[in-house]
Amino acid sequence: MTTAAPELLFYKQACDYRIALFSQSFALTNVFRISRGAKTQAETLVVVISDNNHFGWAESVPYARYQESIASASTQLITAITQNNTLAKLKQQAAKHVSGAASNALNCALLDLQAKQQQKSVQQLLALKNAKPCVTAQTLSIDTPSAMAKASQTLAPAPLIKVKLNNQNILEKMTAVHAASPKSRFIIDANESWTVDDLTANDHALSLLNVDLIEQPLPAGNDQALAELSLKVALCADESCHNLESLNNLNNLNNLSELATRYNAINIKLDKTGGLSQAVELMRAAQAHQLKIMLGCMVASSLAMAPISLLSPYADFIDLDGPVLIKHDRAHGFDIKTGMMSPLNQQLWGGVESSAQAINLLSQAKKQAK
Known part of the structure; x- marks a missing residue:
């Protein structure tokens, strides 16, 4: 099994933002064993969000050790999204509904979007030192x-x-x-x-x-x-x-x-x-x-x-x-x-230009949701 195509879980056009949730599996090079068990693929949750001009995205991994799954994390996010129809409310109120991997995906997608909106990298927004190899x-x-x-x-x-x-x-x-x-x-x-x-x-x-x-x-x-x-x-x-x-x-x-x-x-x-x-x-x-x-x-x-x-x-x-x-x-x-x-390539995440991968994903979501 190679990397699976992202599977659309949810799409919504809100008042001033669009958002999509995907699940995506990545096949592992080898079986990965820890004390709790083994796996052959990584199951991830991807959030893509746009204010219709800029795009942000992020990926997280719900973890069974903490009673998380793709389904439970996406349910948390869907609750937060459906109850907050503006971007400002989503940023302010989401913490009431999401935690763990769900919170991570949303927080990092919003930070990525903010970097594009303000034309400042996430590193600059958070006043962090320059990363080196x-x-x-x-x-x-x-x-x-x-x-x-x-x-x-x-x-x-x-x-x-x-x-x-x-x-x-x-x-x-x-x-x-x-x-x-x-x-x-x-x-x-x-x-x-x-x-x-x-x-x-x-x-x-x-x-x-x-x-x-x-x-x-x-x-x-x-x-x-x-x-x-x-x-x-x-x-x-x-x-x-x-x-x-x-x-x-x-x-x-x-x-x-x-x-x-x-x-x-x-x-x-x-x-x-x-x-x-x-x-x-x-x-x-x-x-x-x-x-x-x-x-x-x-x-x-x-x-x-x-x-x-x-x-x-x-x-x-x-x-x-x-x-x-x-x-x-x-x-x-x-x-x-x-x-x-290597340091982060800002074409992937965290820079001032929207990721082409994020733009394509949200476009696909809109088409599939029709």
Whole structure:
């Protein structure tokens, strides 16, 4: 299966804007395995919006771990759209109806549209530093030790490799991966699958294998034991940290100050924060608490990576290799070679000229909706 054509989910001509929702599947180059399961394609949600002169668009990935799907996210968006018939109202009121991946797609599409309307890039609108070529992690999914070592060799000499690991044969797999690419630094992503014993038993050995960071070793809401540990390898909150508002809703976790007693870093993903605007807020707050910043993504096209790539000048770790994992990326996507990632091409998203891809999609939607 190659990249599927976008499937129209919804189209509306409102008072002063047009908007369309699409689902689109991207076939993966290889099976992608994490502790929670495996997949062979990425399912994405695309929003395209226009004020009839300018066009904005964005892509998100609803995530089953957070009880999201293409259907549930699009339902949220349709509710927001049908109840807000002007662009101003949609911007002001949408937050009441959307969250997570739905919020991300709408927020980033509106930012892209605003850049065109005001003839200022999104980087300028948000007063962000200029992004430069940067090191991004490249991901190894869970497999046998020998298969993971072979996959690691194909990435060498990648400067940073992210290794998906459940709690089975942790040290054996990591030793094999390190031996295959001994000059690389490593991030381990446990996806909530480890225990405290797994951490304490393997911490020292992992530190000797160039492991700089372990993402979310314990389940979110059940990670308070981390505050009592003294480890050599730094810990990063992923599922335990979505956005500033959600911290108050997680069990046994009240704010960033408390999060900082358990973790050394946070992984900012736009599908968790609800968009780039919220990601900037979270990043600033985390920096004030001396938490390191990691930028992460779901598996998707370069369009999904585009907004968060603007935060790369502020990040300690970058993991935006989603486009490398799919067979066919969008036009004007990121160039990622040997772990180096190019800056955003504003022909894709975030610049002052409307994307030809976005214009074509909305035109198709209008024809299909007749």
